[in-house]
C-alpha cells in the first residue's frame with residue numbers, strides 16, 4: 001500500500017469533510033455535531049470507539065506497539081470574512097485555525113487505515129480532541145485514557161507560514177510554553193495631597209513593572225528566548241485619592257521548562273522585593289497553562305525518514321511563541337507535532353491563523369492524510 005496514492009484517491013472526500021466542518025464550526029467543549037459525524041464514520045469502519053465528553057478515542061488493530069494520531073476539532077469565536085461557498089453558517093464562529101482540516105485529514109487516514117488494517121502490524125489509536133483553543137482538551141483526553149499503552153504520538157497542524165504541500169518537521173522545542181500571572185499590591189490609601197501618610201501602591205506597581213522587564217533582558221540568557229508581558233493594570237478612581245491597591249495581570253512565554261522556571265522565580269522575587277522595600281504587601285499567583293511543545297528528536301528524525309521513503313516533500317519549520325496543548329501528550333509519550341504548509345499566494349491564502357480571512361489550500365490536505373497513514377504504517381513495522 002502506498003499512503004500517498006491511497007490519500008490521493010480520497011482527496012475530494014477529505015475536502016468535502018473539511019468544508020462540512022467549516023460550515024458548522026463549534027467552540028471548545030461544544031463539538032457535538034463534529035464528534036457525532038466522526039464517531040459514525042469510525043464505527044462504520046470498524047473502530048473500537050470510546051467517548052470522552054465531546055472527544056473520541058478510537059482503536060483499530062492489535063499488536064505489540066501502539067501509535068496514536070491526534071486531531072483537534074474546535075473552532076474560534078470569530079466572524080468569518082471569507083467569501084467562499086463553504087463560509088461558516090454560524091454567526092460569530094469560525095474554523096480560523098484549521099482544526100476543520102485536521103479533523104478531515106485524520107478521518108481520511110482513519111478510512112485508509114481501516115481499509116488496509118491487515119497491513120498494520122500493531123494498534124493505531126486515533127484521538128479526536130475537543131478544546132485545543134484555550135481549553136486544554138488534551139488534558140481531558142489524557143485523563144480519559146488516551147495515552148494508555150501508547151508508544152508514540154503524532155499530531156498535525158496546517159501552517160500558514162509554510163508553502164503549500166510541504167511537511168514541516170522541527171526537532172526539539174517547537175512551540176512555546178505559556179503561563180499567566182495575576183497580582184495585587186496593597187499599600188495604604190489616603191489623601192492625594194498627603195502621600196507621606198500613605199503607602200502609595202501606584203509607584204510601587206510602576207517599579208515592579210519596570211523590574212519585571214529586566215527578567216528577559218538581564219536574567220534570561222541572550223541566547224535563549226522568553227516573554228514577560230504585563231497586559232492589565234487597574235487602580236484608583238479619583239484625582240485626589242491615593243488608592244489602597246493595584247491589580248495587575250500578564251503572560252509569560254518560554255521554550256525551555258528551565259527558562260519558564262527562571263521567569264517564574266524572578267517574578268516572585270521582584271514582587272516580594274519591591275513590596276518589601278516600600279512597606280507594601282502583595283498577593284501573586286502564577287499559573288502555567290501549557291508547557292512548551294518539545295518534539296522528540298528521534299521521532300522527528302523518524303518522521304523525516306518516513307516522508308523521504310514516500311517522496312513527501314518536507315523541510316524545517318521555524319519555532320513560534322504560540323502555544324499548543326499537544327505539549328501535554330509530548331510530556332508523557334515520545335512523539336512530534338508536525339506541520340503541513342497551506343500558504344498559497346496565488347490563491348490568496350496568506351492570512352494568519354485566527355484571522356477572519358484565514359483559509360487553507362485544500363488541494364494539499366491529502367498529503368497530511370498520507371503522512372499520518374505512512375507514520376502509522378512505518379512505526380508499526
Ligand SMILES: [Zn+2]
Pocket residue numbers: 097133353354
Ligand atoms: Zn489556534
Ligand SMILES: [Zn+2]
Pocket residue numbers: 097098099132157
Ligand atoms: Zn490550532
